[in-house]
Amino acid sequence: MLLLYFSIASILHLAYADPPNRLCSNNSNYTDNSPFQNNLETVMSSLSSNASVSKIFNTSTGIDPDRVYAQYMCLNYVTSERCSACIAVASQDIRQLCPGDKEAVVWEELCQLRYSNQSFLGSLDVSGNIPQYNAKNISNPEDLSLVVNNTLSGLIKKAAFDPSANMYATEERPFTNGDSFFSLVQCSTDLSPSDCYKCLEVAIKNVTTCCKSSRGARVFSRSCYLRYELYAFYNSTTESNQTMVTGKGNKSEIWIITISTVASTLLAVAILGSFAMKIRMRKCKKEKTSEAAQITLRSTLEKK
């Protein structure tokens, strides 16, 4: 039972670590059927159709003081279909996660959406950045940190200042043990090149302080995005529709959750059997054994 509890808790924890992430103004300043809410509903219901045409878009509706400014950005590698589906989810989530707020941002796996009662277009805002690390640790963090630093410092220059890059750049590099390092940076295109650069510079600082021991990391920011992993997380156009609908994780992460679930269940059955036989065993000893067994199995299975 305790093992089952641990399994379920850790699966939930994995799922919980996924987007959506949010930033809410918490001012509960619009009410039901207010002009602001009506404008917000109007904008939010239209955005997913725009997203089937544009990866990045800004608009505003209504007149002051009830005017709603909104902007979304899909990651550039995402297809129009998936961009539209992502914005459909985000436009629901943003109202559920920040009810009544005059300003909010949500980040989904593949897109981000924000609105405000004041214009924010073209202005850099790096407050409230959310760094997130890949739960898997790495055995040679210094090597990775060096590659991160060397690759990203060039990549953000390219994204920001090379006009043909249009504020988006990816780079793949060989890493140790046959692994490859994949990185991606993107800015909201209403920023100036130097603000794009500043945004990504802060994002690099944020990942290098939060995520040194991890195999991968990303930063959700209002006006830019940065991510690196030791697997090809972009160009993943082969994702199944089910993954797209849930909007939770990519194929390999879903796969890990599935494996852990199956493994945990099998383990639970095994442990419950031995529990019945060795009913006198001390409780805390059993807990430790099964937890350790689970962790060992999981880390074997999750090794990429």
Ligand SMILES: *[C@@H]1O[C@H](CO)[C@@H](O)[C@H](O)[C@H]1NC(C)=O
């Ligand atoms: C809004 O409330 C949430 C949850 O209580 C909190 O985590 C967040 O920091 C708050 N945001 C602001 C802008 O104060």
Ligand SMILES: *[C@@H]1O[C@H](CO)[C@@H](O)[C@H](O)[C@H]1NC(C)=O
């Ligand atoms: C975007 O949505 C607006 C309504 O908010 C609509 O008027 C416009 O035609 C749409 N643009 C595209 C490119 O779909």
Ligand SMILES: *[C@@H]1O[C@H](CO)[C@@H](O)[C@H](O)[C@H]1NC(C)=O
């Ligand atoms: C936006 O809403 C906040 C909270 O109600 C308010 O303090 C601020 O003055 C509003 N800004 C504009 C431009 O209406």
Ligand SMILES: *[C@@H]1O[C@H](CO)[C@@H](O)[C@H](O)[C@H]1NC(C)=O
């Ligand atoms: C990963 O490393 C960090 C820092 O060394 C540690 O706190 C954390 O427990 C490790 N996580 C796992 C799953 O081993």
Ligand SMILES: *[C@@H]1O[C@H](CO)[C@@H](O)[C@H](O)[C@H]1NC(C)=O
């Ligand atoms: C990381 O890159 C920056 C910019 O190129 C450089 O100034 C800094 O020394 C590097 N740090 C490490 C630890 O390599």
Ligand SMILES: *[C@@H]1O[C@H](CO)[C@@H](O)[C@H](O)[C@H]1NC(C)=O
């Ligand atoms: C990100 O980096 C900036 C600049 O160093 C810092 O002000 C901010 O607190 C950092 N945010 C997080 C979440 O680490």
Ligand SMILES: *[C@@H]1O[C@H](CO)[C@@H](O)[C@H](O)[C@H]1NC(C)=O
């Ligand atoms: C992603 O696609 C682009 C263009 O189709 C290509 O240049 C790039 O090499 C691809 N990257 C990966 C990691 O497959």
Ligand SMILES: *[C@@H]1O[C@H](CO)[C@@H](O)[C@H](O)[C@H]1NC(C)=O
């Ligand atoms: C995924 O969904 C799209 C429409 O949303 C459909 O055209 C496509 O055939 C589906 N693909 C799979 C593998 O089910």
Ligand SMILES: CC(=O)N[C@H]1CO[C@H](CO)[C@@H](O)[C@@H]1O
């Ligand atoms: C609930 C709440 O925070 N209401 C605020 C709405 O905005 C006005 C002024 O903009 C504030 O005075 C209220 O406190």
Ligand SMILES: CC(=O)N[C@H]1CO[C@H](CO)[C@@H](O)[C@@H]1O
């Ligand atoms: C609808 C709208 O306001 N679009 C604007 C979004 O931002 C770009 C870049 O600043 C403008 O050119 C568009 O007019």
